[in-house]
Amino acid sequence: MRLGYRGQFSFFRQKCRSGSEVARAEKSKLSPAPTPVPAANAPAESAVCDTRLCLRVQNLIFGLMRARDLLHPRPEGLYCPPGDFFIDPVRPVGRALITHGHSDHARAGHGAVLATKETLDIMGLRYGDGFAGSTQAAKLGEKIAINGVSVTFHPAGHVLGSAQIAVAHNGTCIVASGDYKRQADATCAPFEPVACDVFITEATFGLPVFRHPPDSDEIARLLKSVRQFPESAHLVGAYALGKAQRVMRLLREAGFDQPIHIHGALAKLSAYYQSRGIDLGELQPATLEDNTKADFAGAIVIGPPSAFADRWARRFPEPIACFASGWMRIRQRAKQRGVELPLIISDHADWDELTRTIRETGAREVWVTHGREEALVRWCELSGIAARPLHLVGYEDEGD
Amino acid sequence: MKSFAELLDRLVLTPSRNGKLKLMSDYFVATPDPDRGYALAALTGDLSIAAVKPAMLRMLVTERMDPVLFGYSYDYVGDLAETVSLVWPDPPPEKKPNHAPTLGEVVAALQSASRSDGPAVLAKLLDSAGISARYAIIKLVTGGLRIGVSARLAKQALADLGKIEVSAIEEVWHGLEPPYATLFAWLEGKAPPPQSTARALFRSVMLSHPVEDNDLEKLDPADYAAEWKWDGIRVQVVAEGGVRKLYSRTGDEISGAFPDLVEAMAFDGALDGELLVGHPPQHTGTFSDLQQRLNRKSVSPKMRERFPVFVRCYDLLQDGAEDLRALPLLVRRARLESFVGGLDPSRFDVSPIVAFAAWAELDDRRRHPPHPVIEGVMLKRKDSPYLAGRPKGPWFKWKRDPHTVDAVLMYAQRGHGKRSSFYSDYTFGVWAGPEGAEELVPVGKAYFGFTDEELRQIDKYVRDNTVERFGPVRSVRADKRSGLVLEIAFEGLNRSTRHRSGVAMRFPRISRLRWDKPAAEADRIETLQALLDEPGPASAGGQGETETLIS
Numbered sequence: 001m002r003l004g005y006r007g008q009f010s011f012f013r014q015k016c017r018s019g020s021e022v023a024r025a026e027k028s029k030l031s032p033a034p035t036p037v038p039a040a041n042a043p044a045e046s047a048v049c050d051t052r053l054c055l056r057v058q059n060l061i062f063g064l065m066r067a068r069d070l071l072h073p074r075p076e077g078l079y080c081p082p083g084d085f086f087i088d089p090v091r092p093v094g095r096a097l098i099t100h101g102h103s104d105h106a107r108a109g110h111g112a113v114l115a116t117k118e119t120l121d122i123m124g125l126r127y128g129d130g131f132a133g134s135t136q137a138a139k140l141g142e143k144i145a146i147n148g149v150s151v152t153f154h155p156a157g158h159v160l161g162s163a164q165i166a167v168a169h170n171g172t173c174i175v176a177s178g179d180y181k182r183q184a185d186a187t188c189a190p191f192e193p194v195a196c197d198v199f200i201t202e203a204t205f206g207l208p209v210f211r212h213p214p215d216s217d218e219i220a221r222l223l224k225s226v227r228q229f230p231e232s233a234h235l236v237g238a239y240a241l242g243k244a245q246r247v248m249r250l251l252r253e254a255g256f257d258q259p260i261h262i263h264g265a266l267a268k269l270s271a272y273y274q275s276r277g278i279d280l281g282e283l284q285p286a287t288l289e290d291n292t293k294a295d296f297a298g299a300i301v302i303g304p305p306s307a308f309a310d311r312w313a314r315r316f317p318e319p320i321a322c323f324a325s326g327w328m329r330i331r332q333r334a335k336q337r338g339v340e341l342p343l344i345i346s347d348h349a350d351w352d353e354l355t356r357t358i359r360e361t362g363a364r365e366v367w368v369t370h371g372r373e374e375a376l377v378r379w380c381e382l383s384g385i386a387a388r389p390l391h392l393v394g395y396e397d398e399g400d
Numbered sequence: 401m402k403s404f405a406e407l408l409d410r411l412v413l414t415p416s417r418n419g420k421l422k423l424m425s426d427y428f429v430a431t432p433d434p435d436r437g438y439a440l441a442a443l444t445g446d447l448s449i450a451a452v453k454p455a456m457l458r459m460l461v462t463e464r465m466d467p468v469l470f471g472y473s474y475d476y477v478g479d480l481a482e483t484v485s486l487v488w489p490d491p492p493p494e495k496k497p498n499h500a501p502t503l504g505e506v507v508a509a510l511q512s513a514s515r516s517d518g519p520a521v522l523a524k525l526l527d528s529a530g531i532s533a534r535y536a537i538i539k540l541v542t543g544g545l546r547i548g549v550s551a552r553l554a555k556q557a558l559a560d561l562g563k564i565e566v567s568a569i570e571e572v573w574h575g576l577e578p579p580y581a582t583l584f585a586w587l588e589g590k591a592p593p594p595q596s597t598a599r600a601l602f603r604s605v606m607l608s609h610p611v612e613d614n615d616l617e618k619l620d621p622a623d624y625a626a627e628w629k630w631d632g633i634r635v636q637v638v639a640e641g642g643v644r645k646l647y648s649r650t651g652d653e654i655s656g657a658f659p660d661l662v663e664a665m666a667f668d669g670a671l672d673g674e675l676l677v678g679h680p681p682q683h684t685g686t687f688s689d690l691q692q693r694l695n696r697k698s699v700s701p702k703m704r705e706r707f708p709v710f711v712r713c714y715d716l717l718q719d720g721a722e723d724l725r726a727l728p729l730l731v732r733r734a735r736l737e738s739f740v741g742g743l744d745p746s747r748f749d750v751s752p753i754v755a756f757a758a759w760a761e762l763d764d765r766r767r768h769p770p771h772p773v774i775e776g777v778m779l780k781r782k783d784s785p786y787l788a789g790r791p792k793g794p795w796f797k798w799k800r801d802p803h804t805v806d807a808v809l810m811y812a813q814r815g816h817g818k819r820s821s822f823y824s825d826y827t828f829g830v831w832a833g834p835e836g837a838e839e840l841v842p843v844g845k846a847y848f849g850f851t852d853e854e855l856r857q858i859d860k861y862v863r864d865n866t867v868e869r870f871g872p873v874r875s876v877r878a879d880k881r882s883g884l885v886l887e888i889a890f891e892g893l894n895r896s897t898r899h900r901s902g903v904a905m906r907f908p909r910i911s912r913l914r915w916d917k918p919a920a921e922a923d924r925i926e927t928l929q930a931l932l933d934e935p936g937p938a939s940a941g942g943q944g945e946t947e948t949l950i951s
Contacts, residue, residue: 207472207473207476208465208469208470208472208473208486208487209473209476209477209483209486209487210486211486211531213531221406225410228422228423228426229419229422308820308821309814309820309821309872310821311821312821313820313821314821314822318818319818319820320419321820329486330476330477330482331409331412331413331479331482332477332478332479334413335412335413336871336872337872338814338815338816338820338872339413340410340413340414340415340419340816341410341413342413372472372476374472375469375472375473378466378468378469378472379466379469382466
């Protein structure tokens with residue numbers, strides 16, 4: 001533990017404000033309260049109990065311990081003892097805060113769920129109306145108190161409704177990012193850096209080899225192939241929530257105005273995106289009832305990746321297997337899956353985005369979860385930022 | 401550079417031959433000279449660039465980034481060229497060249513770099529390129545694109561572009577140099593065919609069709625001459641004005657691996673024949689023996705002594721200045737006999753004519769050839785000129801029936817392209833081990849020989865009887881009580897130190913599905929081992945074995 005943290009007290013002033021607020025504060029050289037004020041619910045023991053006071057001071061100095069007391073992993077998921085809630089728990093719990101609707105983060109069966117309206121809607125679509133005992137919609141940027149712990153949702157740019165959750169208590173602020181990306185995405189609100197003491201980052205693509213190209217380049221390659229092989233159907237594997245709709249939107253932005261054929265598993269979520277004002281153009285079910293095999297020549301068909309290895313895919317002529325995923329950066333991955341046209345389109349931050357984001361949050365400590373923790377921890381060490389892997393179980397890479 | 405990089409990326413993942421041809425010919429149309437010419441040379445393996453060693457590449461990158469992070473990255477990706485292309489840090493904006501180099505500029509820079517400044521030149525190129533262009537540059541300097549495109553396929557794409565036969569490309573090919581501007585001008589109809597002053601060029605080979613049912617009924621045996629079909633590799637031996645070249649039947653030059661033969665090419669002319677190992681005419685080695693000499697860069701004196709090569713000649717295409725190809729076969733044959741009579745008999749002999757009066761007689765000889773290195777007979781019209789390509793009618797091949805074995809399906813893998821939703825690649829095994837404790841050992845893999853309907857049936861069987869999955873591979877229930885028996889046809893067996901069963905099949909394919917046969921009654925490994933031990937003039941060496949063939 002480094003005593004140097006004492007020198008960073010001034011940092012507490014800025015924590016838990018969104019990037020734009022930080023920028024504004026810096027511009028006007030505002031200087032908020034110079035020292036951290038003990039939180040309201042701190043016992044007013046003063047001199048009454050020396051040892052407790054000592055502990056309190058120690059806690060202020062050794063912020064690390066405090067942070068661990070505020071959020072730490074349990075088998076069910078990330079737990080906040082003072083607030084008595086979990087973030088993205090993988091097992092049913094009493095109170096859950098959910099960052100986004102991917103099934104490994106958003107599960108059914110919790111007592112109370114707090115999430116953005118879109119995330120709640122998506123959970124409803126996936127699990128049915130009774131997916132939780134009670135639900136509460138969190139507005140982005142709005143402070144919500146849970147057992148004295150302040151909780152704020154900020155956009156994460158991952159999929160529609162995705163949010164980071166800032167948890168603040170007794171002068172310490174931790175941001176759990178859930179999954180996030182920095183590339184622009186017309187289907188969801190952009191990520192907003194939030195100043196904090198501890199930043200919990202995902203590391204799905206936490207290796208320097210993962211560098212996502214601009215998504216418009218990838219869509220251009222797809223459209224070029226469609227022109228080059230007009231007798232083929234291009235089958236694009238894309239996860240049902242987020243990626244599929246982003247690919248549809250990118251195709252529209254690139255000027256593709258033919259109907260897009262979709263697998264049944266995408267229908268509900270795509271309709272939901274459309275209802276939220278995201279224009280995906282004309283979507284048609286990729287069924288044979290009204291179509292013959294030849295009708296799919298020159299078509300773009302989007303479905304969940306697993307469907308293309310299935311007998312379902314046999315209805316398409318001269319199929320060309322495409323897969324929209326950050327994993328497609330690695331040729332061997334594409335080869336193993338039998339992908340002919342890999343499209344490197346990811347809803348997770350790549351290496352450059354991860355490192356840039358860590359710097360932008362100004363966090364003095366970084367906790368790295370689900371992914372390749374070791375490389376990102378190493379980078380933090382080289383950059384003079386304390387970091388440790390946070391071993392959370394049960395998260396897959398559904399979003400990619 | 402970007403479009404070349406994109407071409408490589410697409411080619412490596414495109415399984416279909418037509419798809420690859422389309423990608424290449426589209427690229428050649430859309431790309432200007434000289435870039436397309438250098439790309440062609442890279443694809444055919446004719447681009448010479450001083451190689452950069454992997455250690456040098458690693459040094460360049462770890463000078464620019466944390467070696468620990470590089471280590472994590474390399475461990476994850478597993479391919480050095482790909483790792484370096486991905487992790488190479490972009491130089492600061494003020495140092496970044498404002499011009500991304502073209503393929504032509506990359507090749508020029510690399511070819512003019514001296515040994516000492518090579519690494520610096522490479523680093524500068526990598527600084528100026530994007531990720532996929534970096535990968536292509538590294539592939540060029542580390543040698544070997546390995547993208548599943550043969551020189552022959554690249555030439556086929558050129559033929560498609562010019563709407564001509566690939567044989568026409570092969571005939572001019574060896575007189576040309578990168579970046580092939582005259583070739584592209586000709587293909588685009590802007591110039592006459594390139595004229596070459598180069599010597600000992602390749603002539604397109606004449607190929608045959610297999611004898612199909614009823615083919616022979618319509619033919620008069622008196623019109624045809626028969627000769628043995630030897631099981632070696634078809635070659636063309638050309639010597640002109642002191643230049644000596646040995647070509648494979650697709651026009652790849654393979655002289656380098658056979659200095660012993662090249663030494664004996666003291667003639668002016670072009671011969672068509674079969675490359676074999678042994679001491680003619682008494683001793684002809686097996687295909688396994690020949691394999692000891694294939695795909696080698698250099699040959700030790702010991703190998704040359706143990707596996708001497710010779711050519712068993714079929715035809716004479718050129719005699720001094722005279723082109724014989726338009727003459728009838730029998731006339732060429734007479735000229736061949738006298739021509740070869742003047743050559744070193746330990747390196748050249750003539751494939752004998754097989755006398756026959758009726759098809760039934762020839763059929764019998766085909767089934768019972770006098771020598772194990774014979775794989776059937778060739779039928780050639782006596783009046784046929786030597787034509788490029790595979791004309792239907794003048795020449796037929798009539799092969800010995802294949803060997804067959806009953807094996808049990810063990811693993812199935814999903815196919816590619818059209819077959820990506822089908823389990824279409826099958827690994828099969830035969831029984832081995834003591835009685836009562838038999839287990840299956842894999843002996844080969846096959847992915848054709850069945851009809852579309854049979855494919856659907858096997859696919860269903862695989863899905864219904866999966867016991868384990870490993871990515872795209874499924875392990876299928878296969879024991880004494882249940883399992884699918886496949887009758888496998890194959891052309892021959894080689895000893896293998898690479899496979900647990902100790903054998904490797906040549907050209908295995910599925911000839912029948914034996915739904916009726918219990919798995920317990922499939923063949924045992926001893927059946928295959930007996931085939932290996934069949935009397936042959938020499939047994940396979942087993943050391944330094946290569947299983948890829950020049951074809």
